[in-house]
Amino acid sequence: MDAKPAAQAAASSQSPSAYFREEHEMLRAQLRRFVETEIKPHAGAWEEQGFVPRDVLRRMGELGFLGIRYPEEFGGSNLDTLGSVVLAEELGRSTFGGFAITVLVHTDMASVHIANGGSPDQRARYMPDIVAGRKITAVAVTEPDAGSDVKAIRTTARRDRDGYVINGPKMFITNGVHADLVCVAAKTAADARPSQSISMFVVEKGTPGFKISRALDKHGWRSSDTAELVFEDCRVPAQNLLGKEGRGFYAIMSNFRNERIVLGAMAMGEAQAALELTLDYVTTRKAFGATLYDKQAVRQRLAMLATRVEAGRQLVHHAAWLDAQGIECTREVAMVKAYCGELVNEVMYDCVQFHGGMGYMRESTIERMARDARVQSIGGGATEVMLEEVAKRLRR
Numbered sequence: 001m002d003a004k005p006a007a008q009a010a011a012s013s014q015s016p017s018a019y020f021r022e023e024h025e026m027l028r029a030q031l032r033r034f035v036e037t038e039i040k041p042h043a044g045a046w047e048e049q050g051f052v053p054r055d056v057l058r059r060m061g062e063l064g065f066l067g068i069r070y071p072e073e074f075g076g077s078n079l080d081t082l083g084s085v086v087l088a089e090e091l092g093r094s095t096f097g098g099f100a101i102t103v104l105v106h107t108d109m110a111s112v113h114i115a116n117g118g119s120p121d122q123r124a125r126y127m128p129d130i131v132a133g134r135k136i137t138a139v140a141v142t143e144p145d146a147g148s149d150v151k152a153i154r155t156t157a158r159r160d161r162d163g164y165v166i167n168g169p170k171m172f173i174t175n176g177v178h179a180d181l182v183c184v185a186a187k188t189a190a191d192a193r194p195s196q197s198i199s200m201f202v203v204e205k206g207t208p209g210f211k212i213s214r215a216l217d218k219h220g221w222r223s224s225d226t227a228e229l230v231f232e233d234c235r236v237p238a239q240n241l242l243g244k245e246g247r248g249f250y251a252i253m254s255n256f257r258n259e260r261i262v263l264g265a266m267a268m269g270e271a272q273a274a275l276e277l278t279l280d281y282v283t284t285r286k287a288f289g290a291t292l293y294d295k296q297a298v299r300q301r302l303a304m305l306a307t308r309v310e311a312g313r314q315l316v317h318h319a320a321w322l323d324a325q326g327i328e329c330t331r332e333v334a335m336v337k338a339y340c341g342e343l344v345n346e347v348m349y350d351c352v353q354f355h356g357g358m359g360y361m362r363e364s365t366i367e368r369m370a371r372d373a374r375v376q377s378i379g380g381g382a383t384e385v386m387l388e389e390v391a392k393r394l395r396r
């Protein structure tokens, strides 16, 4: 790769960021090209069919996009948290949230349980296929009666001879229908303190007792497959336990840090793309003898939103940098998730407004983007839950 396209990408409407190095900018340029040529022309059809085709994920694996954070021995490129931010921003900019989340759940929310919690044997067994896109992953924590409150999950994994038997339902699982490997949270010790009662397991597709109850029909993210799963006397060998028994809650919380930075980055990528396409629209659309951009009310609203998106973006970069340095950043990450999840929705609301009637039509990109953005203040840590995390850390 030469560095020229990277410089071009950096010189687009985005402000330069002090946190990125040359390898991040090269990755950004490569991703931007890939999204323009191999995603945008086809992703409308994936919205209709309800999932991203496997050969697209394989192609992303071949190009190295699924192993950005993982060691070279597994085919990865060993970048830091800012590498995930670049991936999430660029996929967010694609304007297809369903495609973006399909990939990001695999790279940064599900496979991390194997990469971070797996034994050397588990990593050797699964990681090369994960990085190559030969095996796609999902993570199943949420249940019909437990979402924000992770400790309240009721799925159990009972120790039985040389393995565990898993029982219980899982809800809203991204990649749930098509994933080959599902990282499942289950209670292994009903009597222990809630934070010490959860363990993580890797369950392979096709394991007897593991069923997809139904594919869920969603408001947005329509090219992302989302499922309700059920485990009924699903027996897995003891070597499918990820990490230590009873340490699952801590693994989930630790991986949430990365997940929330990535969701914030994705939201800011979406917000930027929405502002850019709205700017195109209002500078050409005429009303009352001039373009919409000639109205001070319109251009000032867009200018303020652009300012806030820039602030959100820099907060994401800062949190990612803290994380990459190993500096405690739970407060900053919760701020990212709360701020960016709300902001992307405010951006979409105004962008639809300035598209007028066309913004309400299914054929317009902004209509899809507004639907896709709605979940950003709910999934992966609802705004109110994130603000509680911030509030706990305001008083020193």
Ligand SMILES: Cc1cc2nc3c(=O)[nH]c(=O)nc-3n(C[C@H](O)[C@H](O)[C@H](O)COP(=O)(O)OP(=O)(O)OC[C@H]3O[C@@H](n4cnc5c(N)ncnc54)[C@H](O)[C@@H]3O)c2cc1C
Pocket: 105, 138, 139, 140, 141, 142, 145, 146, 147, 148, 149, 171, 172, 173, 174, 175, 218, 221, 226, 375, 378, 379, 380, 381, 382, 383, 384, 385, 388
């Ligand atoms: C499209 C989609 C994909 C998802 N993918 C996955 C996945 O791959 N894996 C997975 O495990 N989960 C997944 N989820 C689940 C997601 O993380 C949860 O929906 C989210 O954590 C909220 O949980 P809940 O839906 O049970 O809402 P609840 O916990 O019931 O909360 C409902 C609402 O109550 C409010 N609230 C909650 N707690 C508080 C509080 N303490 N103070 C004030 N207000 C509060 C918030 O506004 C919240 O939105 C997905 C969800 C969606 C919609």
